[in-house]
Amino acid sequence: xxxxxxxxxxxxxxxxxxxxxxxxxxxxxxxxxxxxxxxxxxxxxxxxxxxxxxxxxxxxxxxxxxxxxxxxxxxxxxxxxxxxxxxxxxxxxxxxxxxxxxxxxxxxxxxxxxxxxxxxxxxxxxxxxxxxxxxxxxxxxxxxxxxxxxxxxxxxxxxxxxxxxxxxxxxxxxxxxxxxxxxxxxxxxxxxxxxxxxxxxxxxxxxxxxxxxxxxxxxxxxxxxxxxxxxxxxxxxxxxxxxxxxxxxxxxxxxxxxxxxxxxxxxxxxxxxxxxxxxxxxxxxxxxxxxxxxxxxxxxxxxxxxxxxxxxxxxxxxxxxxxxxxxxxxxxxxxxxxxxxxxxxxxxxxxxxxxxxxxxxxxxxxxxxxxxxxxxxxxxxxxxxxxxxxxxxxxxxxxxxxxxxxxxxxxxxxxxxxxxxxxxxxxxxxxxxxxxxxxxxxxxxxxxxxxxxxxxxxxxxxxxxxxxxxxxxxxxxxxxxxxxxxxxxxxxxxxxxxxxxxxxxxxxxxxxxxxxxxxxxxxxxxxxxxxxxxxxxxxxxxxxxxxxxxxxxxxxxxxxxxxxxxxxxxxxxxxxxxxxxxxxxxxxxxxxxxxxxxxxxxxxxxxxxxx
Amino acid sequence: xxxxxxxxxxxxxxxxxxxxxxxxxxxxxxxxxxxxxxxxxxxxxxxxxxxxxxxxxxxxxxxxxxxxxxxxxxxxxxxxxxxxxxxxxxxxxxxxxxxxxxxxxxxxxxxxxxxxxxxxxxxxxxxxxxxxxxxxxxxxxxxxxxxxxxxxxxxxxxxxxxxxxxxxxxxxxxxxxxxxxxxxxxxxxxxxxxxxxxxxxxxxxxxxxxxxxxxxxxxxxxxxxx
Numbered sequence: 001x002x003x004x005x006x007x008x009x010x011x012x013x014x015x016x017x018x019x020x021x022x023x024x025x026x027x028x029x030x031x032x033x034x035x036x037x038x039x040x041x042x043x044x045x046x047x048x049x050x051x052x053x054x055x056x057x058x059x060x061x062x063x064x065x066x067x068x069x070x071x072x073x074x075x076x077x078x079x080x081x082x083x084x085x086x087x088x089x090x091x092x093x094x095x096x097x098x099x100x101x102x103x104x105x106x107x108x109x110x111x112x113x114x115x116x117x118x119x120x121x122x123x124x125x126x127x128x129x130x131x132x133x134x135x136x137x138x139x140x141x142x143x144x145x146x147x148x149x150x151x152x153x154x155x156x157x158x159x160x161x162x163x164x165x166x167x168x169x170x171x172x173x174x175x176x177x178x179x180x181x182x183x184x185x186x187x188x189x190x191x192x193x194x195x196x197x198x199x200x201x202x203x204x205x206x207x208x209x210x211x212x213x214x215x216x217x218x219x220x221x222x223x224x225x226x227x228x229x230x231x232x233x234x235x236x237x238x239x240x241x242x243x244x245x246x247x248x249x250x251x252x253x254x255x256x257x258x259x260x261x262x263x264x265x266x267x268x269x270x271x272x273x274x275x276x277x278x279x280x281x282x283x284x285x286x287x288x289x290x291x292x293x294x295x296x297x298x299x300x301x302x303x304x305x306x307x308x309x310x311x312x313x314x315x316x317x318x319x320x321x322x323x324x325x326x327x328x329x330x331x332x333x334x335x336x337x338x339x340x341x342x343x344x345x346x347x348x349x350x351x352x353x354x355x356x357x358x359x360x361x362x363x364x365x366x367x368x369x370x371x372x373x374x375x376x377x378x379x380x381x382x383x384x385x386x387x388x389x390x391x392x393x394x395x396x397x398x399x400x401x402x403x404x405x406x407x408x409x410x411x412x413x414x415x416x417x418x419x420x421x422x423x424x425x426x427x428x429x430x431x432x433x434x435x436x437x438x439x440x441x442x443x444x445x446x447x448x449x450x451x452x453x454x455x456x457x458x459x460x461x462x463x464x465x466x467x468x469x470x471x472x473x474x475x476x477x478x479x480x481x482x483x484x485x486x487x488x489x490x491x492x493x494x495x496x497x498x499x500x501x502x503x504x505x506x507x508x509x510x511x512x513x514x515x516x517x518x519x520x521x522x523x524x525x526x527x528x529x530x531x532x533x534x535x536x537x538x539x540x541x542x543x544x545x546x547x548x549x550x551x552x553x554x555x556x557x558x559x560x561x562x563x564x565x566x567x568x569x570x571x572x573x574x575x576x577x578x579x580x581x582x583x584x585x586x587x588x589x590x591x592x593x594x595x596x597x598x599x600x601x602x603x604x605x606x607x608x609x610x611x
Numbered sequence: 612x613x614x615x616x617x618x619x620x621x622x623x624x625x626x627x628x629x630x631x632x633x634x635x636x637x638x639x640x641x642x643x644x645x646x647x648x649x650x651x652x653x654x655x656x657x658x659x660x661x662x663x664x665x666x667x668x669x670x671x672x673x674x675x676x677x678x679x680x681x682x683x684x685x686x687x688x689x690x691x692x693x694x695x696x697x698x699x700x701x702x703x704x705x706x707x708x709x710x711x712x713x714x715x716x717x718x719x720x721x722x723x724x725x726x727x728x729x730x731x732x733x734x735x736x737x738x739x740x741x742x743x744x745x746x747x748x749x750x751x752x753x754x755x756x757x758x759x760x761x762x763x764x765x766x767x768x769x770x771x772x773x774x775x776x777x778x779x780x781x782x783x784x785x786x787x788x789x790x791x792x793x794x795x796x797x798x799x800x801x802x803x804x805x806x807x808x809x810x811x812x813x814x815x816x817x818x819x820x821x822x823x824x825x826x827x828x829x830x831x832x833x834x835x836x837x
Contacts, residue, residue: 122761141744180762187769194776330692333646437780 013078014197015273021201023283025270026071028208028411030260030291033113033380036408039259040235040299041375042251047242048235052296054243054252059292062522063256065514066479068284069486070262074271075280076498080422081265084272085485092485094581096423098478098574099265103419105470105570106264108447109463110416111189112454113377114409115181117402119161120381122181124398131156132389150552153386158544161381165457166545169560172457179455183448188410190444193417195436196425197273200414207411214404215298218397222304225391231307234370235299250533253526258472260291263479266415269422279503281511302379309387310369317364324359377460380405417443461541465559469567473534474574476527481578483520492516539564630710631687631700637713638700639720640741645695648737656695660731661688664699667727668720672701672711675719680704681711717743 016022043051077084081103085096123130134147134155142148147155158164165172192203222228242248261267271280315338322336325348336344349356374383388397420443425436454463486495492515496507542554559567631638641664645653654660665686672681685704691697701711720727720743728738735745 119758122758122765125761126757184762184766184769187766187773191769191772191776194773195780199776326694327642327696330694330696332693332695333644435780435784437777 013273015275016197017201019278021204022270022274023286024208025197025200025204025411025414026267026283026287027290028204029266029270029415030287030412031208031211031294031408032259032261032412033405033409034255034259035291035295036298036302036405037377037379038375039255039295040302041373041379042255043299044235044303044373046245046248046251047239049238050240050242051248051252054249055256055292058249058253058256058522059288061514061518062253062526063260063262063292064285064288065511065519066257066262066483067260067267067288068281068511069483069515070267071271071280071284071287072495072499072502073482073486074268075274075276075278075502076495078272078276080269080272080426081419082423083426084268088485088490090585091582092481092489092578093585094578095478095481095485096265097581098474098481098577099263100420100423101574101577102470102474102478103264103266103416104447105466105574107413107416107420108451109454109466109470110409110413111185111447112182112451112459112463114185114406114413115178115455116161116377116381117405117409118181118185119177120385121399121402121406124395124402127395129385129389129394129398130160131385132394146546149546151386153382153389154552156385157381162460163457164460164544166543166547166555167557168458168461168541168543168563170458174452175455175457175459178459179452182451182455186444186448186451189413189417190441192410193414193421193440193444196421196440197270197418200418204411204414207407207414210407211404212294212297214400215301217400218301218305218404219297221391221397222301222308225304225308227308227311228304229307230311230366230370231303231305232300234307235303246529247533250526250529253522254472254530256292257479257526258475259295260288261412261415263475263482264416264419265423266419269418270415272422276502277504280499281503281505302384305384305387306373307370309383309390310366310372312387312390313369314364314366317362317369321361321364324361325356328355328359461543464541465563465567466570468534470570470574473527473531473571476523476530477575477578480520480523480527483515483523487515487520539567628689630702630708631689631698633690633698635698635700635710637710637716638698639713639716639743640696640698642694642696642739642741643731643733644737644739645733648733656691661691661697663730664688667723667730668699668701668716671719671723671727672716675722676715713742721745 016025043049073084074080077087079087080096081099082093082096086093131153134143134152136142137144144155146159150158161178163172163175191199192207193200271283274280318338318341322338322341325331325336325344326333329348329352345356345361372383384401385398388394388401391397417440421440424439424443453459456462486492492512496512500506538558540556540558543557545551545555548555629635633640643656645656662683665683665688668686669681669683672679681701681704685702686699687702688697688699701716703709703711720740724735724745728734731738
């Protein structure tokens with residue numbers, strides 16, 4: 001009978017002020033920009049309401065189990081990413097190192113996205129909004145050519161914000177306005193993470209709750225806009241045929257996985273600051289469900305606004321045609337309205353077909369406008385900003401929208417930074433007397449300096465690369481090793497006992513089955529499918545080139561070989577940490593084989609004392 | 612006598628018809644969208660408005676070239692449609708049957724576009740001279756870009772926050788150091804008078820955390836499971 005001392009751990013480890021702070025931090029980490037600009041897009045292109053079926057299945061069999069695993073692991077071992085995996089088995093320490101590397105890479109580019117949001121935010125205080133009008137050219141006779149051929153919104157994003165180069169090999173110059181915004185963003189991150197969870201715990205109250213407020217305001221506003229119902233109907237009309245396409249299931253699985261911010265090490269770090277007797281099972285289910293509900297909740301205002309934008313574009317198209325007809329036939333004003341447009345067109349087509357043909361009228365189809373979908377930065381900075389111009393009081397809406405995006409991204413940044421910060425503190429690279437403020441300051445400063453390369457002219461192409469390669473495949477690999485490591489190396493029987501000690505309940509069948517078989521299998525399938533899809537087409541990107549013949553369409557270009565090498569490096573670097581660290585320990589063991597103090601994984605347990 | 616008047620009049624009318632017709636030389640087409648501009652306050656386009664238009668064009672010509680002697684009767688309107696659109700041409704007051712060159716008319720209209728627009732309560736878009744491009748007004752640019760001001764405010768707030776937190780952190784650190792040295796001094800003095808009981812100082816027993824004797828089983832395992 002081994003006695004389990006219940007000494008509350010006075011080990012000087014920081015802890016959450018209250019449970020609510022912890023839950024809010026996890027929710028804030030999980031709920032990020034992807035909930036607003038990726039989920040609605042996926043819903044739209046994958047058959048509307050029908051997409052919810054694979055989404056919830058993936059949530060049930062992949063999202064919730066993996067989330068529970070990470071939270072339980074951190075809470076049980078009370079160590080951040082690297083320390084936790086070293087405790088489970090030194091051979092698995094590479095998993096922690098891999099997730100640490102991914103957290104660093106993602107922090108670098110994620111904050112640059114926030115830089116763009118900040119730039120738009122501080123430009124929203126002008127009247128009229130700078131992306132609503134085209135600037136004039138030098139002799140003031142015409143609008144700027146690039147702006148005129150595309151749209152004012154596109155021009156502001158590609159030229160005034162990014163100052164994008166036509167090719168990734170052409171680096172361009174550093175954009176000083178982006179450098180200023182980047183410095184501000186990193187200063188804000190430093191301010192909030194200066195003492196670890198002591199300060200992020202306070203900041204999270206604002207950054208996690210504020211987006212919900214703004215989403216509600218946008219929901220109310222969005223539903224009152226004309227055309228909102230068209231957008232919503234379009235979004236939610238289920239088209240069950242799309243479920244036959246395996247791509248839909250793959251997208252659902254990857255969306256759940258990346259949306260919950262698994263395998264970053266941030267969640268392990270967060271839960272490691274919890275007291276041991278905490279119901280991590282309930283926490284996991286809560287966080288996962290809140291994350292999915294937020295995605296659904298966010299898609300309603302997004303689609304109301306998109307429906308409004310499509311309707312307005314449709315009306316504009318009709319109006320332009322009407323004006324052409326009225327001018328050509330010298331009919332009195334307001335003789336043709338939108339309602340009787342079709343009857344007039346058919347009448348005129350029968351009486352004067354050549355004149356009508358000569359006018360080159362565009363065919364206006366509401367469905368076509370609704371189909372113009374966008375995700376990611378395209379949704380936020382081009383489509384949505386265009387819709388905001390059309391709303392009355394556009395400055396206020398723009399300011400609200402960009403603050404909301406900033407809070408969403410900032411709360412996710414906290415998790416990323418925590419995933420970098422906590423392992424460093426535990427590795428004891430720095431002595432105990434160094435204040436935490438200094439360490440976080442150094443991390444933020446170095447990250448700022450490295451992220452300066454994203455403010456170059458080709459910066460946004462590089463961010464796409466980082467997003468596609470560093471922030472996707474390695475996470476799947478790390479998560480796979482996490483699950484198999486805990487279940488098969490640490491042994492699930494021991495883990496069940498630890499979880500039972502923490503939550504007071506035995507692990508029920510659902511967790512056993514998903515942890516043992518379903519989740520690892522699903523991860524493996526998703527990983528294979530993902531890699532296969534990536535390798536099927538040559539890696540290409542869409543470049544913004546004003547000299548392209550079909551400008552304003554984007555030019556499809558293939559990555560040059562050196563860029564492809566960097567892509568492979570980004571994807572491989574975190575993954576390769578896993579076998580490398582295992583190999584390193586193997587070699588260390590072989591060298592010390594004379595010393596029989598073999599570190600066996602049996603000895604370490606959650607209890608912290610050797611039995 | 613009537614016949615004497617009729618003949619020159621008809622000649623003038625024919626001449627006018629020759630000078631002012633769609634796509635004539637030096638003629639301009641005008642397109643007016645009153646309902647779009649004014650909505651419910653729209654006025655009807657009638658002969659009086661046409662008279663005002665002729666007057667404004669004559670005014671523009673006179674203002675453009677100070678030696679011009681254009682009269683209202685020199686401005687000819689024709690082909691008025693329901694749209695409302697029409698063609699106009701300016702005849703030369705000195706030589707009766709010729710028209711003023713288009714470039715001169717264009718320059719005169721451009722110079723006085725604002726006055727013409729406001730006479731009709733319209734704008735460049737709703738009172739269109741089809742061959743005359745309007746100069747676009749330059750965008751209003753304040754002396755300091757607004758975004759720099761907002762940026763400055765945001766940055767100041769953040770820097771103030773950082774400085775506050777760092778300074779408070781240093782102060783807390785100093786206080787902790789001072790307290791620990793004070794406690795060490797206190798402990799040195801107190802050490803002598805500490806009462807020991809079973810090898811443990813009594814004070815410890817008063818501490819809330821206490822020490823749990825590990826020999827006895829923990830709470831959950833006190834009762835044997837059924």
